[in-house]
Amino acid sequence: MNPRQTFSPLRPSACPGLLRVVQALDGGICRIKLGGGSIRADQAVAVADAAARYAGGVIEATNRANLQIRGIGEQAAALIESLLAAGLGPTTAAGDDVRNLMLSPSAGIDRHMLIDSRPLAGQILDSLQTRARFHDLSAKFAVQLDGGEALAMLEHPHDVWLSAVEQNGESLLAFGLAGCPVDEPLGAVPEALGHELVIKVLELFLDLARPEQTRMRHLLAELPVSDFMAQLVQRLSQPPVDVTGWDRSASSIALHIxxxxxxxxxxxxxxxxxxxxxxxxxxxxxxxxxxxxxxxxxxxxxxxxxxxxxxxxxxxxxxxxxxxxxxxxxxxxDQSLAHVIACTGSTGCAKGLADTKDDALQLAALLPHHGQRLSVHLSGCSRSCAAAHVAPVTLLAISPGHYDLYFRDAGQPGFGALHARNLTIEAVAALLDARSRSPLDA
Known part of the structure; x- marks a missing residue:
């Protein structure tokens, strides 16, 4: 495949990809999409070598289980060539953007899984890359396949989600649109029809959505979900069944550490x-x-x-x-830094109003090493690039070293309930420490 091959997607994106290096304050960004988050050790070495040789050496683990290389200069083409040689590229150039499929990191090895989601994931990824129709999807359009593992991200919203369930002795895949597996499913299909379901949902979305409607939620803001489902049922080889007693909840234990x-x-x-x-x-x-x-x-x-x-x-x-x-x-x-995330911040992003990475390090050093810990998200602007879901605590930068503090509230949009304005990192740490000691929040 020629890495310089170009194509004109129906829904163009400014998101970086492997074949599209996007410029930031600290240089170019290249995003390497990993199938189900998995990468061979030799491929990971190739990423490390490419970052050191052709960029600034900074590699990021993203909240969609991918990798990014930052600080790319004039040798972008050589960097792309080296990653393609390591087998990290798409099967077609136009398929790079749409390889957005999230699995559990423990797919196939989790003791609590109901199905091994990897074979179906391979089918879906192959279709996304090789079927030209799907190249009209947005680079942000994403699918989640949940095999019922204990280690599963259940809060990230996806355009389409499937989640394994056993019902009447049969392995089924419950599914939903523009949401998460913790939501009430719209129905379920046999595991063997999971690939067909995804294909038909994507085709129907592309048939109904205007080019500016890049995500499923945009379409469903105008089209009732019942109308979408009525048309979907007509395209499936057998109709979905109802799911009874749905309760997909995440483990409260940090099983990723x-x-x-x-x-x-x-x-x-x-x-x-x-x-x-x-x-x-x-x-x-x-x-x-x-x-x-x-x-x-x-x-x-x-x-x-x-x-x-x-x-x-x-x-x-x-x-x-x-x-x-x-x-x-x-x-x-138990390490405080395990509970803190931060976007690139003002050192690498023109929209960032504070050096969120450095502020996050300061905050982690000040946070208590005991008692209840809330996950804290530092965002340099309102775009919330570091978190795909609303964190329990969000610090929204308003100027260097100063943040507005929000607590997650299901009844309020955005980051949640505004608790305090224009706080320094020291003030944030003191407030969170006091909150962690309060019996009202235990």
Whole structure:
């Protein structure tokens, strides 16, 4: 495939891709979309080498379980060539933008999974890339496939979601539109018809949506979901069935950090946080070597901006964890930095009103190392690039070092309820510390 091949999508995007480097204050950004968040260790080394050789060495783990390279200069073409050579590109140039399919990071290895979602995910990804019709989808249009794992991001909204459920002894896929698996599903189909369902939903969306309606929620703001479903049923080989007693809830344990047993006997996966979503080439090379020496030779990135080293023998877990610590990863959910996320901020983004990364480090150092911890999101502007869902606490920058503080409130739009204005980082830390000690919030 020629990486310089161009095409004109119906719904153009300014989002970076592997074949489209987007400029920021700190240089170009290249986004590498990973199938289900998974990458071979040798491919991860190729990413590390490309970042060091052709860019500034900064690599980001995104909240959609992908990777980004920042600080790309005049050697963008060489960087793209090296990543394509490592097998990290799409099967077609036009298919790069639409490879937006989220799985659980523990797909296929989670002890609580109801189905192994990876075969169906492969079918969906292949169709997204190879069917020219789907190249008219927006680069933000996204699908989620949830196999019922304990480790699953259930708060990120997707245009289409499917979630495994067992009903009357049959494996089904409940599904919904413009939402999350915690929502009430619109129906369910047999697991074997999951691919057909996705294809028919996407085709119907493209038939009904105007070019400016880039997301499913835009279409459903005008078209009643009942009308969409009525047309969808006519296209399916068999009608969806109702789902009874739906209750898909996430684990309250941070299963993306720490050591946890796999479905396969004697094996564990080890999760480690990427501090504020950023790692350098040395960190990525180091964890890739660990994956090759102790794991199954792969890494799995997560929507919590962390990664898993799967396939590790239980006896080797302490050594791997110690090595991850030395590389600079977060290996315990007790670390304050494990509960803080931040966007690029003013050092890399023209829209950023504060240096959110540096402020986040300061905040993490001031936060209590005891009691209840709330996840905190620092956003340099109202676009909320670092979080695809509303965090329990959001700090919205208004000027360098100063933020408005919001607490998540399901009854209010946006970031939630405005609690205080124009706070310094020190004031935020004091307020959150007091709140964590309050019995009213326990």
């Amino acid at each position: 720490g050591t946890y047993p796999q479905r396969q006997n004697g094996l564990v996966y080890i999760g480690a946080g990427v501090p504020l979503g950023r790692l350098d080439s040395a960190m990525l090379r180091g964890v890739s070597q660990l994956a090759g020496a102790y794991g199954d030779g792969s890494l799995r990135f997560t929507p919590w901006q962390s990664l898993l080293v799967p396939g590790v023998q239980f006896k080797d877990a302490p050594a791997v964890t110690d090595a991850l610590n030395r590389l600079g990863f977060i290996c315990s959910a």
